[in-house]
Amino acid sequence: MGQTIAEKIISAHVGREVIVGEIVKAKVDFAYANDITAPLAINHLENLGLKKVFDPERVGLIPDHFAPNKDIKSAEQCKKVREFAKKYGIKNYFEVGRMGIEHVLLPEEGIALPGMLIVGADSHTCTLGAFGAFATGVGSTDFAAAVALGEVWLKVPETIKFIYYGKMGKWVTSKDLILYTIGKIGVAGATYKVMEFTGEVINNLSMDARATITNMAIEAGGKTGIIEPDDVTEMYIKDIAKWPYKIYKSDKDAQYAEVYEFDVSKIEPQVAFPHLPENTKPISEVGNIKIDQAFIGSCTNGKLEDLELAAQILKGKKIHPDVRMIVIPATPKIYREAMRRGLIDIFMEAGATVSAPTCGPCLGGHMGVLAKGERAISTTNRNFVGRMGHPESEVYLASPAIAAASAILGRIGSPEEVEL
Amino acid sequence: MILKGKVWKYGDNIDTDLIIPARYLNTSDPKELAKHCLEDLDINFAKSVKEGDFIVGGKNFGSGSSREHAPVSIKAAGVGAVLAKSFARIFYRNAINIGLPILELKEEDIEDISTGDELEIDTGKGIVRNLTKQREYKAPPFPEFLQEIIQLGGLLNYVEKKLKERGEI
Numbered sequence A: 001m002g003q004t005i006a007e008k009i010i011s012a013h014v015g016r017e018v019i020v021g022e023i024v025k026a027k028v029d030f031a032y033a034n035d036i037t038a039p040l041a042i043n044h045l046e047n048l049g050l051k052k053v054f055d056p057e058r059v060g061l062i063p064d065h066f067a068p069n070k071d072i073k074s075a076e077q078c079k080k081v082r083e084f085a086k087k088y089g090i091k092n093y094f095e096v097g098r099m100g101i102e103h104v105l106l107p108e109e110g111i112a113l114p115g116m117l118i119v120g121a122d123s124h125t126c127t128l129g130a131f132g133a134f135a136t137g138v139g140s141t142d143f144a145a146a147v148a149l150g151e152v153w154l155k156v157p158e159t160i161k162f163i164y165y166g167k168m169g170k171w172v173t174s175k176d177l178i179l180y181t182i183g184k185i186g187v188a189g190a191t192y193k194v195m196e197f198t199g200e201v202i203n204n205l206s207m208d209a210r211a212t213i214t215n216m217a218i219e220a221g222g223k224t225g226i227i228e229p230d231d232v233t234e235m236y237i238k239d240i241a242k243w244p245y246k247i248y249k250s251d252k253d254a255q256y257a258e259v260y261e262f263d264v265s266k267i268e269p270q271v272a273f274p275h276l277p278e279n280t281k282p283i284s285e286v287g288n289i290k291i292d293q294a295f296i297g298s299c300t301n302g303k304l305e306d307l308e309l310a311a312q313i314l315k316g317k318k319i320h321p322d323v324r325m326i327v328i329p330a331t332p333k334i335y336r337e338a339m340r341r342g343l344i345d346i347f348m349e350a351g352a353t354v355s356a357p358t359c360g361p362c363l364g365g366h367m368g369v370l371a372k373g374e375r376a377i378s379t380t381n382r383n384f385v386g387r388m389g390h391p392e393s394e395v396y397l398a399s400p401a402i403a404a405a406s407a408i409l410g411r412i413g414s415p416e417e418v419e420l
Numbered sequence B: 001m002i003l004k005g006k007v008w009k010y011g012d013n014i015d016t017d018l019i020i021p022a023r024y025l026n027t028s029d030p031k032e033l034a035k036h037c038l039e040d041l042d043i044n045f046a047k048s049v050k051e052g053d054f055i056v057g058g059k060n061f062g063s064g065s066s067r068e069h070a071p072v073s074i075k076a077a078g079v080g081a082v083l084a085k086s087f088a089r090i091f092y093r094n095a096i097n098i099g100l101p102i103l104e105l106k107e108e109d110i111e112d113i114s115t116g117d118e119l120e121i122d123t124g125k126g127i128v129r130n131l132t133k134q135r136e137y138k139a140p141p142f143p144e145f146l147q148e149i150i151q152l153g154g155l156l157n158y159v160e161k162k163l164k165e166r167g168e169i
């Protein structure tokens, strides 16, 4: 019987053909954690008296959430991570200045490669599935176990296939495709399952755009999102790949739990209303929703292509006087390239602030926390109660195009309403 | 393990930001985290929960982030077990890994349980007795490997056992 790409990768890491539903112990190719999840794991490992990690080349520590340190407690957490990295000779530790948001930084570093089995102590580890890896979010204790033993326990998941066809509208982005998909299947629509994204539309997307889709698999409850590697993937990794890799593709007769097909020509830009990513509406049905803040950044939409798109709309425009706009490039490389291309100038001209790479307001940490009753349009991935600050604040999720247009309009709106 | 306590009942999609808001994630001290457990959902919970009480949720309990601080804060608050119609997968793993018992019950069984009900749970057999309502529910047993982890008291004890076998600690 045929296997899906996810089943093939897991089989390769178990050493035999696995069956959906069984619990297996699989070999891990890379394990990473951040300044929130690593300290718990480090406590565990030190209590165990760990002498060495399974492979110092294949552990990543990225303090990105509350770094540059937002307060004394975060400074202590980051310090713990830094000292652990030194003590155990961790090769992929990224200090402020070289640090970016983990799920964007690792692919840039050539660490997310086809056929790898990756675990990350962060739910958005699923992002790396855009590169043809099986990458799944785990907890701190799982991360500790992976660092010590180089293995992880997994239930071999079923796969749901999503096929996208048709022509995307002018302001429709990959963010809209995934928001639309989550709106259709719900926040638990893919629980425990792999979301495999395929079809001509996906093949035509850049790696930046693909990673926005896999990033939000967890918002449908998915174990991971995955996209078969193709020429676009190979072009992206060929000069940067850190290790040899292996390309797997789903067999024609692979078994899927479900198959969805979407005609993207019918999909408008989407906005997810508070307080769940599944509360999506097409932009034409949003109505008059005033905003206090617009945020462009995060592992979902803090990439170069996202900044390009926002800049295209903001060029020569002014941000609405009642709106604070915050732009955070996801990594230093993106930041510098945005600078070279003049995007930062465009943002600042328009009246936005641009900050150093960090998760920042995405999880209500720092750099743009919301007050009671405030409303934000955000290119992030979660709009739960209190996600960006006060429990009575509201987050609306959308693409960088919608966020940029909304910042100008002072209410949620489309680039079509902004004269370009 | 036999657990006995009172129920705190909540709805569907209790996410990890509700269980422990990110503003408290600058620490990993369980006691500190326990003080803010479920704060944005029910301000009385952390103050009033008694050692051994149970949380009962609906569908997709623990959705959202991978923060282990969520089950840790629940466990440190003294909660004996979490029961729900279904769990989000990372929360599910984390709970097992840290030794917080979780049980998946049928929808109608969860609906039968109300806040304040007294339950007696046999975690090994997956049997839940509602002493207030005089009814009994059954949860599916865990797969073998997970039972091993649970019996060892969490994944870390498993890791310790393996490292010792390999002579690495």
Ligand code: SF4
Binding pocket: A065, A101, A102, A103, A122, A124, A298, A299, A300, A358, A359, A362, A363, A380, A381
């Ligand atoms: S940007 Fe937001 S979603 Fe992404 S890793 Fe950081 S906190 Fe998590």
